[in-house]
Amino acid sequence: MRKVAVIGVGMTKFSGKQDKTCVELFGEAAMDAINEANLKPKDIQALFVGNVLGDFSEGQGQPQAFAADYIGAFNVPANKYENACASASAAARDAFMWVASGFYDVVLAGGTETAAKMGTPLATRTFAMGSDSRYEYPAGITFPGVFAMLTHLYAKKHGIPLEKLKRQMAQVSVNSHYYGALNPKAHFQKEITMDKVLDGFMVCQPLQLLDCCPFSDGASAIVLASEEKAKKLTDKPVYVVGIGQASAGNLLSQKDYLPRLRSRELSAKQAYDMAGLSPKDIDVCELHDCFSIATIIALEGLGFFEFGKASEAVERGETKIGGKIPVNPSGGLKSKGHPIGATGTAQVYDIVKQLRGECGERQVEGAKTGMTDTLGGDGGTIVNLILKRGW
Amino acid sequence: MEHKLSFKDYNEALKQDKLLGLKCKQCGTITVPPKITCGQCAGTDMDVIELSGKGEIQTFTTVFVPPEEREAEAPYIIVLVQLDEGPWIMGNLAGIEPDKATMEIMGKRVKMGHAVFAGDKYSDGDGARPLFSFGA
Numbered sequence A: 001m002r003k004v005a006v007i008g009v010g011m012t013k014f015s016g017k018q019d020k021t022c023v024e025l026f027g028e029a030a031m032d033a034i035n036e037a038n039l040k041p042k043d044i045q046a047l048f049v050g051n052v053l054g055d056f057s058e059g060q061g062q063p064q065a066f067a068a069d070y071i072g073a074f075n076v077p078a079n080k081y082e083n084a085c086a087s088a089s090a091a092a093r094d095a096f097m098w099v100a101s102g103f104y105d106v107v108l109a110g111g112t113e114t115a116a117k118m119g120t121p122l123a124t125r126t127f128a129m130g131s132d133s134r135y136e137y138p139a140g141i142t143f144p145g146v147f148a149m150l151t152h153l154y155a156k157k158h159g160i161p162l163e164k165l166k167r168q169m170a171q172v173s174v175n176s177h178y179y180g181a182l183n184p185k186a187h188f189q190k191e192i193t194m195d196k197v198l199d200g201f202m203v204c205q206p207l208q209l210l211d212c213c214p215f216s217d218g219a220s221a222i223v224l225a226s227e228e229k230a231k232k233l234t235d236k237p238v239y240v241v242g243i244g245q246a247s248a249g250n251l252l253s254q255k256d257y258l259p260r261l262r263s264r265e266l267s268a269k270q271a272y273d274m275a276g277l278s279p280k281d282i283d284v285c286e287l288h289d290c291f292s293i294a295t296i297i298a299l300e301g302l303g304f305f306e307f308g309k310a311s312e313a314v315e316r317g318e319t320k321i322g323g324k325i326p327v328n329p330s331g332g333l334k335s336k337g338h339p340i341g342a343t344g345t346a347q348v349y350d351i352v353k354q355l356r357g358e359c360g361e362r363q364v365e366g367a368k369t370g371m372t373d374t375l376g377g378d379g380g381t382i383v384n385l386i387l388k389r390g391w
Numbered sequence B: 001m002e003h004k005l006s007f008k009d010y011n012e013a014l015k016q017d018k019l020l021g022l023k024c025k026q027c028g029t030i031t032v033p034p035k036i037t038c039g040q041c042a043g044t045d046m047d048v049i050e051l052s053g054k055g056e057i058q059t060f061t062t063v064f065v066p067p068e069e070r071e072a073e074a075p076y077i078i079v080l081v082q083l084d085e086g087p088w089i090m091g092n093l094a095g096i097e098p099d100k101a102t103m104e105i106m107g108k109r110v111k112m113g114h115a116v117f118a119g120d121k122y123s124d125g126d127g128a129r130p131l132f133s134f135g136a
């Protein structure tokens, strides 16, 4: 396999309901990524686009084909990836492989979503389609509902009083908003307090409003190129040195592992093994904090902390910049926002910016190696990417 | 390949308060809800069996923000129950005010009845789910 680098990244501001279409949003992010790579649309050989709900939010099927045409990458192959919230990361992983294999030299991966447009009832309904329609949805499952049940399991398994765990979870949200307030692309750019989190209305017991990420609109894109091409186009290539992906069935089929998510542990191991790295080698991580408890579960599944220990670590500040493993200095899904089909490559966007040292007040000084973690559904898809500075 | 137990047959049985599953002849594992292969060894030689419908609550949530068209049901409790035969199943819980449920209910014994989600424009028809109540 050839080495593959990220040579350009772009993302729109993430936000509430947009007037723009999902194709227009993708166009903005894609053109920024292409321009940054010193390329023209005609140089892009294929598109790999995450999008989950374009049909529900805008009546738009196969947005990837229209996106290719919209940006002027005329008639190139364009594929859509639907892996729930991990769609764009699955797109990026496949894009990587097409370049690594030698079939293409330059491709565009990304994602776009207009989830906020749908409003909460329809968004809640369509997000729940990422659960099992036959054996979970009849009981009325929702995404917050899944992570609410994992919260109770986590508290019981590790013997942490729920009230204590809730404060630690609230700290996760406070941290996310602290960094989001410094990120001009973030959906929410204001700090919140622990009291505000604990005063929020109940969504799904025990998750309150600010334990949950928002429904967002937005898009993101990255240009991937072979090492040879990358060296000609940029002096700051960021190499994709590890990739992992795994799947799982409904929650019931995961009973032997919950609240751990087996698919994450398998995926992360693939990525670490491929990169020849271990969790201690990661300088910064953008992980899938769809809910505050999800951060805690991810921190353990990715190997940064022992099982049952991550919530204390958050309390001690070990996931902030300067701590053991800086997590989500972008603001994460909670504060940066979560346009589901675009989230994965937006995580890559932020890691690339960190490795290039372009994050200003929320820069992790000297970061050389970064990781992304994206989860789809109740563990149905997990994708991990490890990226490394190439200079 | 033929299904030993399809969703349709499982669903119709559940509407009669009968919980059906599959027992693997190779490894003995019981798979519920049904799949085309054993949930443990992926073997295909399985018998359809009826389960007791009794078990223990593993975890729960009370949903206050429901999906579109399920507003009238909220708030409602979702439980994951470990059946006495081993598998976990998702259902709802009756017999307690939804907003009064706490972690105290985890570990409690429950027995199964059923309720039916009538379906919406996306769901391809109805779907029964276990409706648990305390005691067993």
Ligand SMILES: [Zn+2]
Residues within 6 Å of the ligand: B024, B025, B026, B027, B028, B029, B038, B039, B040, B041, B042, B043
């Ligand atoms: Zn078996």
